[in-house]
Amino acid sequence: MPEKLIEVKNLVTEFNTENGLVRAVDNISFDINKGEIVGIVGESGSGKSVTSLSIMRLIPNPPGKISGGQILYNHTQKGTIDITNLPEEEMRSIRGNEISMIFQEPMTSLNPVFTCGDQVAEAIMLHQKVSKKEAEQRTLALFEKVKLPNPPRILKAYPHQLSGGQKQRVMIAMAMSCNPHVLIADEPTTALDVTVQKTILELILGLSKETGMSTIFITHDLGVIGEIADRVIVMYKGKIVEQGSVVDIFANPQHPYTKGLLACRPPLDKRLSKLPIISDFMKEKEDGTLEELASDMQQLVDAYVVTPEATIARMAKLEAGKKILEVKNMQTWFPSKTNIFGKPLEYVKAVDDVSFDVYEGETLGLVGESGCGKTTLGRSILRLIEPTGGQALFEGRDILKLAPKELKDLREHMQIIFQDPYSSLNPRLTIGSAIMEPMQVHGKYNSDKERKDMVVELLQKVNMKPEHFNRYPHEFSGGQRQRICIARALALNPRFIICDESVSALDVSVQAQVLNLLIKLREEFKFTYIFISHDLSVVKFMSDRMVVMNKGRIEEMGLADEIYHHPQKEYTQKLIDAIPKGRLEDIKNRFAVDI
Amino acid sequence: MIQFILKRLGYGILVMVGVVTVVFTLFNILPVDPARLTLGQRADVESVEAINKELGLDKPMPVQFAMYLNDISPIAIHENNLEAKEKYKYLKLIPFGKEALVLKAPYLRRSYQTKRPVSEVLGEAMPQTIILAVASMLIATFLGILFGIIAAIRQHSWLDSFLMAFSQLGISIPSYLSAILLSHFFGNVLADITGLNQTGGLFEMDDFGNRFLSIKNLILPTIALGTRPIGIIFQLTRTSMLEVLNQDYIRTAKAKGLAFGKILYKHALRNALNPVVTTVSGWFAALLAGAFFVEYQFGIRGLGLEAVDSLLKFDFPITMGAVLYTAFIFVIINILVDILYAVLDPRISVK
Numbered sequence: 054m055p056e057k058l059i060e061v062k063n064l065v066t067e068f069n070t071e072n073g074l075v076r077a078v079d080n081i082s083f084d085i086n087k088g089e090i091v092g093i094v095g096e097s098g099s100g101k102s103v104t105s106l107s108i109m110r111l112i113p114n115p116p117g118k119i120s121g122g123q124i125l126y127n128h129t130q131k132g133t134i135d136i137t138n139l140p141e142e143e144m145r146s147i148r149g150n151e152i153s154m155i156f157q158e159p160m161t162s163l164n165p166v167f168t169c170g171d172q173v174a175e176a177i178m179l180h181q182k183v184s185k186k187e188a189e190q191r192t193l194a195l196f197e198k199v200k201l202p203n204p205p206r207i208l209k210a211y212p213h214q215l216s217g218g219q220k221q222r223v224m225i226a227m228a229m230s231c232n233p234h235v236l237i238a239d240e241p242t243t244a245l246d247v248t249v250q251k252t253i254l255e256l257i258l259g260l261s262k263e264t265g266m267s268t269i270f271i272t273h274d275l276g277v278i279g280e281i282a283d284r285v286i287v288m289y290k291g292k293i294v295e296q297g298s299v300v301d302i303f304a305n306p307q308h309p310y311t312k313g314l315l316a317c318r319p320p321l322d323k324r325l326s327k328l329p330i331i332s333d334f335m336k337e338k339e340d341g342t343l344e345e346l347a348s349d350m351q352q353l354v355d356a357y358v359v360t361p362e363a364t365i366a367r368m369a370k371l372e373a374g375k376k377i378l379e380v381k382n383m384q385t386w387f388p389s390k391t392n393i394f395g396k397p398l399e400y401v402k403a404v405d406d407v408s409f410d411v412y413e414g415e416t417l418g419l420v421g422e423s424g425c426g427k428t429t430l431g432r433s434i435l436r437l438i439e440p441t442g443g444q445a446l447f448e449g450r451d452i453l454k455l456a457p458k459e460l461k462d463l464r465e466h467m468q469i470i471f472q473d474p475y476s477s478l479n480p481r482l483t484i485g486s487a488i489m490e491p492m493q494v495h496g497k498y499n500s501d502k503e504r505k506d507m508v509v510e511l512l513q514k515v516n517m518k519p520e521h522f523n524r525y526p527h528e529f530s531g532g533q534r535q536r537i538c539i540a541r542a543l544a545l546n547p548r549f550i551i552c553d554e555s556v557s558a559l560d561v562s563v564q565a566q567v568l569n570l571l572i573k574l575r576e577e578f579k580f581t582y583i584f585i586s587h588d589l590s591v592v593k594f595m596s597d598r599m600v601v602m603n604k605g606r607i608e609e610m611g612l613a614d615e616i617y618h619h620p621q622k623e624y625t626q627k628l629i630d631a632i633p634k635g636r637l638e639d640i641k642n643r644f645a646v647d648i
Numbered sequence: 649m650i651q652f653i654l655k656r657l658g659y660g661i662l663v664m665v666g667v668v669t670v671v672f673t674l675f676n677i678l679p680v681d682p683a684r685l686t687l688g689q690r691a692d693v694e695s696v697e698a699i700n701k702e703l704g705l706d707k708p709m710p711v712q713f714a715m716y717l718n719d720i721s722p723i724a725i726h727e728n729n730l731e732a733k734e735k736y737k738y739l740k741l742i743p744f745g746k747e748a749l750v751l752k753a754p755y756l757r758r759s760y761q762t763k764r765p766v767s768e769v770l771g772e773a774m775p776q777t778i779i780l781a782v783a784s785m786l787i788a789t790f791l792g793i794l795f796g797i798i799a800a801i802r803q804h805s806w807l808d809s810f811l812m813a814f815s816q817l818g819i820s821i822p823s824y825l826s827a828i829l830l831s832h833f834f835g836n837v838l839a840d841i842t843g844l845n846q847t848g849g850l851f852e853m854d855d856f857g858n859r860f861l862s863i864k865n866l867i868l869p870t871i872a873l874g875t876r877p878i879g880i881i882f883q884l885t886r887t888s889m890l891e892v893l894n895q896d897y898i899r900t901a902k903a904k905g906l907a908f909g910k911i912l913y914k915h916a917l918r919n920a921l922n923p924v925v926t927t928v929s930g931w932f933a934a935l936l937a938g939a940f941f942v943e944y945q946f947g948i949r950g951l952g953l954e955a956v957d958s959l960l961k962f963d964f965p966i967t968m969g970a971v972l973y974t975a976f977i978f979v980i981i982n983i984l985v986d987i988l989y990a991v992l993d994p995r996i997s998v999k
Contacts (some may be wrong), residue, residue, distance in 0.1 A: 111902055148905035156903075161896040165995055166918050176904045211994040227904070 055086035058127050058234060058267050059108065065121035066100075066107050077103040079291035080122070085235065090261055090268040092282030092299070094275055094314065096560045097531065100291040101271045105237045108269075109154055110136060110144050126151070129234070150180040153228035157240035159220035163212040169223045170208030173230055180231045195226040199256060217423075218249035222256070229260060236261065237269045242277065246422050246587040251631040254281050273560040275314045276633035279303060279640050287311045300644065303637045309335035309345045316350050317565035319594035321634060324364055324614060325357040327572055328565040328594070361614070368597055368612065371412040377549060377581050378411040378434070383443035385426075385433045403429040404440070405605035413548075416575065416582040418596030418613060420589050420628060426605040427585045431551045434583070435467055436460060447549070465495055468542040472554035474534035478526040484537045485522035488512070491544045511540040514577075515570060532563035536570065543574070551583045556591060568595060589628045593617050601625045649990075656986055660979040665717075667975040672716050675964045676709065685760040685962055703757075719755045720972070726750050756969040761961055766969040770954065774973070776850045777950035780942075781935035783866055784874035789928050792878045796885025796924075801912065803890060811882065818879030824941035827872040831945055834868055844868060847947035869946045873939055877931045884927055888920040895919070922993055929985040936981075937974040 066078040078100040085091055093101045106112050107119055124136040128151065136144070148154075156162045164172060173195060174188040183191070189208070196204035199222040212220055221241060228236055238257060242250035258281050261268045270281055278285055278299065285302045287295040287310065295308040306312045313331035333353055336344045347353050385404040388397030403426045411417045419427045433440040436452060445452040447463065455463060471477040478487055488508045489501070498504045509519040515536040526534060535555060542550055552571065556564040568591070574580060584595045592599055593613045601608040601616065603624050609616065620626045683699035684691065700706050704715050718724045719736075726732045728740070728748040738750035756766035795815075799808045835846035848865040892898065893916055901911045940952035951970055958966035989996050 109903060111899065145905045145907060148903055150905055154903045156896060156900065158896050162900045164897040164901070164915050164919070166993055167915075175906075179905055213995045224900070227900075 055089070056127070057084050058087050059085040060125040060127075061104075061108070061122070062125065063122035064104070064107060064119070064124060066103050066112060067118055067120045069116040069118075076291050077117070078107060081288070081291075081293045082122075083286055083293065083296060085267050085269060087234075087267060088261070088265045089283045090258070090270055090281055091284045091286060092278035093269060093271045093286045093288060094273065094278050095288035096273055096562050098290070099288040101288050102239055103291075104288070105154065105239050105269060105271055108136065108235075108237065109148060109152060110139070111148075111154075146180070149176050149228075149233075150231045151233055152235040152237065153231070153233040154237040154239065155221070155224045155228050155241050157243050159217050159224055159241075159244065162224055163220055165212055168209055168211055169215070170210075173223065173227045176227050176230045191230070192226070195230055196223075198229070198260070199223075199226045201226070216249075217245050218253065221245065221249075221253055225253075225256065225260070229264075232264065233266055235267045235269065237271070239271045240273070241270075243272065243274075246631075247589070247633075248422050248587075248627060248631040250277070250633070251280075254633075257281065273562070274318070274633065275303075275311075275561070276318050276635035279635035280633045280643075287314070299640055300637070303635065303640055306350070309343065309348070312348075312350045314562060315635070316354055317562050318635060319565075319568070319590045320354070321590055321593065321617065321632065323354075324359045324361075325354070325594065326359050327357050327569045329353045329357065330565045330569065331562050364597075364612075364614065371415045371597060374413045376410045377413040377448060379444075379446040380410070380434065381408050381444040381446070383407045383430065383433060383440055383445060385429050385438060385440045386442075402605045404433055406443075407602075407605075407607055408443075409600055409607065409610060411549075411581055411583065413581055414575075414579050415598065416584055416596045418592035418599040419583060419585040419602060420587065420592040420599060421602035421608075422587060422628075425602045427587075427602050428553055430602070431469065431553050431583060431585050435464075435469055435551065437469070461495075465497075465545045466547050467549045467551070468545065468547040469551040469553060470535075470538050470542050470555045473558055474531055474538055475526075475558070477538055478534060480526055483523050483525055484512075484529075487526075487537070488541045488544050491541065495545055497545060508540075508544070511543055514543065514574070515540045516566075530563075531559055532566060535559060535563075535567050539567075539570065539574070543578075546578075548579070549581045549583075551585065553585045554587070555584075557586060557588070564591070571595070588632070589617070590632045601628070652990070653983070653987065656983045660983055663979050664972075664975060667972065668717060668720055669713075671968050671971050672713055675968055676712070678964075682760055682964070686763075719757065722754060723749070723751055726752075754972075756972070757965045759958075759963050759966050761963045766965045769966055770951065770969050770973055773949055773951045773954040776948050777936060777939075777943075777952065779850055779861065779866065780869055780873060780939070780948065780950060781932060783870045785877065785928065785932045785935060787870060788874040788877035788881055788931070789924075792881025793885050793921075793924065795878075796882045797889055797912070797917070799882070799886045800889035800893065812886075815879035815882045818875045819883075821875060822941075823872055823876065823939060824945065826875050827869070827942045827945035830868045830872050847945070849948055865946070865948075869942050869948060872942050872945075873935060877928075880927055880931075881924060884924050885920065888923050889916060892916045892920045918992060922989065925985060925988055925992065929981050929988075933978045933981040936977045 061084070062082050064078055064081050065076060068075045068077050081100075081104065083091075093104060095101045103112065103117070108124055110119070112119060119137050122137065125133050126136050126147070128134050136147070139147070163169065170189060170192050173192045174185065177183060177188040177191055178185065193204050193208060196207050201207050201219060201222050207215065207219070207223065212223070215223065224241075236257075241257070242253050245253065254277065257268065257270070260266075270278070272278060282299050285296060285299050286293055287302070287308065289310045295302070295306070295311050302311060303315070306315055310331060313329070313334040316329040316334070317331065319325075319328060329350075334345065334347050336346055338344050383404055384402070384406060386400040386402050388399070389401045390399040391397050405426075407430060409417070419430065421427050429438060432438040434445050434452065440453060443453070447467065452460075452463065478484070482490070485505070485508055488511060489504050492498060492504045492507065493501075498507060505522070509522060512519060512521055517533065517536055517540070526537070529537065556567050559567060571582070572595070575582060582595070584592060586592045596613045598611065599613040599616050600610045601622070601624065608622050608624050609620070616625060617629060620629060682703055682705065683696040686699055687695055704712050707715075718726070725747050726736055726738060728743050728746055732738075736750070736752050736755050738752035740748050741751055742749040753767065756770070758765050759769060762769070795811050799811045802808050831846050834842050835844045839846070843864070844867060845865055848862065850862055850865055851859045852862045852865070898911060898915060901915045906915075937951065939950070940956050942948075943950040943953040951973065955967055955970035958964070958970070
């Protein structure tokens with residue numbers, strides 16, 4: 054009988070909002086046993102983060118409040134205590150000491166004005182009576198333990214001097230500093246590249262095995278759960294819809310929502326014409342109950358499979374067509390060191406001698422880790438960043454030589470969809486006027502009335518409603534905002550669209566919807582895409598051909614399936630290995646090794 | 649860091665040269681005859697010419713400018729004789745022939761009216777202005793930040809609303825109005841209770857002829873001058889603090905188990921102070937340039953009053969000197985603030 058460490062009983066957490074009291078967590082119960090890793094999975098708004106914050110008693114109050122149930126914690130000295138009614142002072146001695154937490158955004162979770170060493174040492178000195186020197190020694194040991202390179206340097210470094218993955222390691226070191234019994238990891242890898250994600254997952258897995266602590270791992274991605282968790286809790290709209298061992302959930306999912314989450318990840322072994330989404334599996338009826346639409350996951354996936362022959366035929370057809378874009382020896386260098394008169398002495402070669410072609414109607418994938426130059430390349434092609442050399446021929450005309458007026462005309466044909474749907478919409482413009490603006494700038498259509506009709510039509514094209522015209526961006530979810538951004542990119546009837554990490558900030562289930570939309574639009578309008586992402590699985594799903602970039606140069610280039618199945622370079626292999634595959638046999642293997 | 653400071657100092661010198669150029673041009677295109685101002689309307693032609701010659705007014709404009717720059721610059725070339733040494737009070741560095749490269753305090757020339765050296769006149773005005781500015785900014789900064797923090801952690805409470813309304817009032821009242829009201833009520837109507845004077849300089853003489861600082865006469869002008877900065881610093885601190893308290897790293901600090909007070913003063917305040925430093929330094933520099941209305945109302949002979957007075961009397965050397973003093977203060981404070989930013993926030997690169 055495993056020893057229970059945390060027992061959540063009928064927990065209810067409510068938020069006071071403009072629309073009345075909202076139950077973010079609605080009567081949920083689960084246990085966390087000693088030494089196990091429990092994954093909580095669900096979309097944004099499913100209540101998974103609120104659950105973890107409830108356990109830490111960090112719900113912002115007002116507006117939030119734990120309004121029912123118990124969270125029983127098996128304290129080493131004090132026996133079983135109920136966290137929900139503990140005095141604040143006692144709670145503080147538990148936070149960071151018995152139960153610690155790491156967060157989604159490593160970029161903003163560390164205080165920018167203190168060194169990493171100070172911040173970790175602060176946690177140590179808070180809970181343990183040690184001298185400053187001793188705390189510093191322990192911090193060094195912790196940095197070593199979380200495999201940070203050059204710990205003495207990190208000790209004195211400020212957060213902005215580290216990469217995202219390194220910051221998350223510092224956060225983990227801080228969380229581990231007092232040897233906690235429970236570690237709560239709230240989407241710790243969502244903001245990171247897949248390659249960095251893999252190393253962080255390995256680290257957390259290793260630490261929990263080594264120290265015997267329990268871990269609550271929260272994520273929207275079942276693939277990640279498959280890599281790390283022993284047990285899974287699936288949450289939907291504040292309720293637990295299914296829980297069980299990770300093998301059971303992957304082998305035999307019961308709830309349609311779980312099936313949807315499993316099926317919506319881009320599969321690696323086969324090519325699909327579109328991705329299954331949650332709403333293929335279930336529908337919410339008006340009384341709030343769920344209706345199951347499809348129960349057989351495999352059947353649904355199989356219906357979308359594209360045969361290799363069809364893929365080859367499509368590529369042959371594309372290659373028979375004309376080249377819409379030819380990039381030749383493109384260079385974008387940024388000065389990294391200048392002399393006293395501002396003359397550059399050294400450069401960062403963000404894009405260095407890159408050449409490729411894009412055929413009309415094709416989707417070209419651009420994949421690589423952050424910092425490999427893929428985003429700079431995308432922006433250089435549109436001249437949002439001025440390249441320092443080379444050519445980019447769009448239908449035979451060199452974009453880099455265009456006069457400002459001609460460049461403006463070209464923008465009609467070439468558009469870009471950015472990564473962050475939250476910051477790429479002006480919060481003070483209604484979405485209708487945001488989409489209408491490019492039409493006005495380019496003098497498309499005769500009157501604002503005509504433009505308005507077009508916007509409504511576009512909104513419908515991206516599965517939004519006409520009545521959304523007068524709403525503001527903050528009223529929409531991330532997925533909806535990204536659809537609005539897509540509609541804005543479509544406003545000028547472009548033929549060529551660059552998607553720059555357009556789905557990286559979205560939940561996997563929402564990502565599937567947006568990817569399907571992009572494919573639907575490609576078929577409908579005969580678009581050509583350059584699809585940029587750090588996630589090879591997404592790029593592979595979207596693209597006909599794929600370019601792998603590393604350190605500003607092209608590592609390899611070829612048919613998407615070909616590169617996935619037969620990578621020529623070690624770097625490509627690394628990208629492929631990093632994808633959380635969520636394959637049942639891998640998960641079973643993970644446990645087989647343990648035994 | 650040293651390189652950073654040197655670079656800032658270099659920029660500062662460039663700015664000062666620019667200011668000198670503008671000031672010189674501005675006051676030389678005005679139709680004023682310094683000789684007549686110095687000697688009065690009835691002076692004879694010879695005396696007028698002598699003055700013109702002394703001031704170099706008989707020379708072309710570029711030469712006049714070069715002479716002015718030479719007078720202002722701490723490192724300059726002057727005649728190597730006793731008369732010049734007496735005039736400029738210089739320290740000889742390298743003599744060559746009739747001239748010498750010298751080190752000196754900037755020579756701002758003499759007042760047309762009183763013939764006193766400008767630096768002496770302004771030197772007397774400066775201490776009053778500095779004391780007044782330092783006192784009011786100290787109080788404004790301390791109270792503004794304190795109330796700002798209190799309002800931020802008690803957001804939406806009655807105290808917050810009250811402080812907000814009060815600060816709005818403080819920002820809206822111009823200092824000349826508050827100066828008049830304060831001096832009238834507390835220095836006149838209620839003088840028996842408060843024991844304060846309606847007007848009075850900051851320095852008084854005791855019976856033995858020693859100058860001493862009159863705290864009594866400092867109180868009202870300080871309040872009059874500090875009212876607006878308090879309101880502005882309060883509102884900025886509050887807004888900045890509210891923003892910082894919503895940051896992820898504050899949540900991290902809570903998750904560590906830190907007590908709220910410690911989170912507040914250690915993790916939040918330092919991040920919230922950057923915009924406040926900008927405002928405080930701007931106001932401080934502005935107050936050091938003199939606060940004419942308040943000085944006038946309370947009869948304090950500070951830089952502001954001296955500058956406006958000289959302008960009215962066409963005593964341009966003093967006006968020009970006052971402008972240069974002010975510019976110098978701004979440059980120095982800006983350099984200090986840049987250094988302070990870098991200390992407060994390591995993300996601001998000193999390179």
